[in-house]
Amino acid sequence: MQINRSEALFKAAKEIFPGGVNSPVRAFRSVGGTPRFMEKGEGPHMWDADGNKYLDFCCSWGPLILGHSHSKVQSALEEGIKKGTTFGTPTAHGLELGELITKNNRFVEKIRFVNSGTEAVMSAVRLARGYSKKELVIKFDGCYHGHVDHLMVKAGSGLVTFGETSSAGVPQSFASKTLVLPLNDSDALRNAFKEHGENIACAIIEPIPANNGLLLQDASFLKELREQCSQHNSLLIFDEVISGFRVGFEGAAGHFNIKPDILTYGKVIGGGLPVGAYGASAEIMASVSPEGPVYQAGTLSANPLAMVAGAAQLSVCLEEGFYEGLAEKTKELVDSVNAYAAEKNYDFKMVNVASIFWLCFNKDEAIKQASQIDGEKMNYFKIMYHDLLEKGVYLGPSGYEVGFVSVAHSKEDLAWAAEQFKGSLDLAFGEN
Numbered sequence: 001m002q003i004n005r006s007e008a009l010f011k012a013a014k015e016i017f018p019g020g021v022n023s024p025v026r027a028f029r030s031v032g033g034t035p036r037f038m039e040k041g042e043g044p045h046m047w048d049a050d051g052n053k054y055l056d057f058c059c060s061w062g063p064l065i066l067g068h069s070h071s072k073v074q075s076a077l078e079e080g081i082k083k084g085t086t087f088g089t090p091t092a093h094g095l096e097l098g099e100l101i102t103k104n105n106r107f108v109e110k111i112r113f114v115n116s117g118t119e120a121v122m123s124a125v126r127l128a129r130g131y132s133k134k135e136l137v138i139k140f141d142g143c144y145h146g147h148v149d150h151l152m153v154k155a156g157s158g159l160v161t162f163g164e165t166s167s168a169g170v171p172q173s174f175a176s177k178t179l180v181l182p183l184n185d186s187d188a189l190r191n192a193f194k195e196h197g198e199n200i201a202c203a204i205i206e207p208i209p210a211n212n213g214l215l216l217q218d219a220s221f222l223k224e225l226r227e228q229c230s231q232h233n234s235l236l237i238f239d240e241v242i243s244g245f246r247v248g249f250e251g252a253a254g255h256f257n258i259k260p261d262i263l264t265y266g267k268v269i270g271g272g273l274p275v276g277a278y279g280a281s282a283e284i285m286a287s288v289s290p291e292g293p294v295y296q297a298g299t300l301s302a303n304p305l306a307m308v309a310g311a312a313q314l315s316v317c318l319e320e321g322f323y324e325g326l327a328e329k330t331k332e333l334v335d336s337v338n339a340y341a342a343e344k345n346y347d348f349k350m351v352n353v354a355s356i357f358w359l360c361f362n363k364d365e366a367i368k369q370a371s372q373i374d375g376e377k378m379n380y381f382k383i384m385y386h387d388l389l390e391k392g393v394y395l396g397p398s399g400y401e402v403g404f405v406s407v408a409h410s411k412e413d414l415a416w417a418a419e420q421f422k423g424s425l426d427l428a429f430g431e432n
């Protein structure tokens with residue numbers, strides 16, 4: 001595969017951007033090699049600057065649940081752009097997307113649009129603190145919530161522990177407001193609430209953790225988390241930036257039928273444009289300015305183009321059978337690859353929920369905590385990654401990232417992809 005143009009662009013980009021990129025994982029550091037500069041996308045495919053074609057399982061890290069350049073999203077944008085790009089006023093388009101969500105999602109009574117998942121989380125935590133008038137936040141090791149200062153925190157040593165910062169530039173005093181607990185561990189959770197409950201403003205979790213492998217949680221753990229939060233007047237935040245509108249229109253909250261106090265959204269919600277949102281009951285949202293004392297604002301928030309793209313995408317998601325069809329297609333891919341890996345006795349399985357999958361190099365254990373992932377095994381991923389890329393299968397360039405299937409992926413595309421995965425498994429595990 002010729003990648004001269006990507007190589008030249010990357011060389012130039014390194015002169016302009018730190019690491020040549022505007023978001024770190026794009027730099028290919030964990031798999032090595034040259035990031036592909038993409039130029040065009042259509043349906044499940046995208047083409048790089050050298051004209052190479054890829055079947056895309058990154059889907060822009062999740063937003064593109066309809067695939068690239070979906071006709072309804074494209075025509076909504078074309079119509080919208082004729083009228084202008086931004087007004088800094090309320091628009092009917094924002095209202096339309098807001099209503100589409102609140103009318104079809106039992107967990108959101110009122111919503112506020114922002115411009116990214118990070119911003120949604122940042123605002124949700126501020127709201128939780130403002131509403132509860134408490135300061136501490138619980139987060140879980142292995143969950144990612146964007147680059148919010150007080151959540152760039154990792155577990156320190158000891159059982160119940162305040163975190164250590166996981167990025168330079170985050171003051172230790174911020175980390176001292178955040179408790180970091182292991183996922184899926186009800187004992188650690190109860191202990192943390194027992195010791196600190198009266199100061200805990202909120203617990204934030206990815207109910208379907210999908211940013212550090214796919215760490216599927218026991219429903220009993222999430223229920224325990226709901227109960228502990230309620231008992232201690234702490235708010236439960238479901239960070240549904242990945243899972244929202246992805247595993248179902250009601251996201252993970254609907255999937256588990258657990259009602260969090262605040263939800264955050266991003267990715268799918270914007271139809272490929274930069275949108276985030278946070279939502280809650282009308283009572284909790286009454287704390288947000290201008291109604292209440294929790295300040296939060298945005299020059300380009302609810303940008304009309306982003307709103308029409310989001311509304312176009314989510315309307316398609318609401319069509320009968322949308323999520324069922326997507327889950328079924330994904331399962332065919334996953335089952336096919338898993339049957340092959342089992343037959344060959346490779347230490348591998350694809351873990352999956354709805355249209356999200358993860359390549360897991362551990363066939364026996366159900367991995368539910370970040371600490372269970374063996375970093376050494378990422379060498380297998382690297383081999384598979386480059387083999388797949390060469391064959392025209394595009395995954396996010398890190399073994400800790402999940403893959404996404406869109407409705408644009410046909411059964412034939414997925415059957416073809418399954419064969420490519422099998423070939424790359426043979427290569428990684430030393431056959432062929």
Ligand SMILES: *Cc1c(COP(=O)(O)O)cnc(C)c1O
Nearest residue numbers: 116117118144145146241242266
């Ligand atoms: C992607 C993601 C974020 C951050 O969203 P950005 O739009 O990248 O700022 C936050 N939380 C979760 C769960 C995510 O998957």
